[in-house]
Amino acid sequence: MTPSEPSVLQIDRREFMRVATTFAAALTMGSEIVWGESMPMKTAVRITCFIRYEIDPYQREAFKEYAENWGRIVPRCGGHLVGYFLPYEGTNNVAWGLIAFDSLASYEAYKKKLKADPEARNNFAVAEAKRFILREERNFVEIVDGTFGVPATSGTAA
Secondary structure (H helix, E strand, O other): OOOOOOOOOOOOHHHHHHHHHHHHHHHHOOOEOOOOOEOOOOOOOOEEEEEEEEEOHHHHHHHHHHHHHHHHHHHHHOOEEEEEEOOOOOOOOEEEEEEEEOOHHHHHHHHHHHHHOHHHHHHHHHHHHHOOEEEEEEEEEOOOOOOOOOOOOOOOOO
16 A cells, blocks of 8 residues: 555554554563464563664665565564564654564574574575665563553543
């Protein structure tokens, strides 16, 4: 879908972060995802890596292919893939990748597997050669107990 086509799927940065955090929290708690498909996990995920990419907006399709490749690679190497997200409307050069892990130790083991995985090495090499990723930032987040899934209280604000 191109940005000029109307859609009910328009989403701003705040809504994206709300949805992404919900997915990450669902993984952390070992819950079922919104669509009702259970994520197969042996243990509850404790942390989620939010990767913010600054991409060349003229190479959106190249980044999309790169992200699709991670859909095969990440699970094989031990990460719980939450998903990759391309810009749709608004800022056209920011994309996101969310990968959850049982612990930072699991993340370190995952990184070692990535370095040894031929498809992962090739995916990195293509990104480097085509230069569609201009900048990449990683943040690791965890749920604060008692703050996720708290329903609104009935009544009016004082």
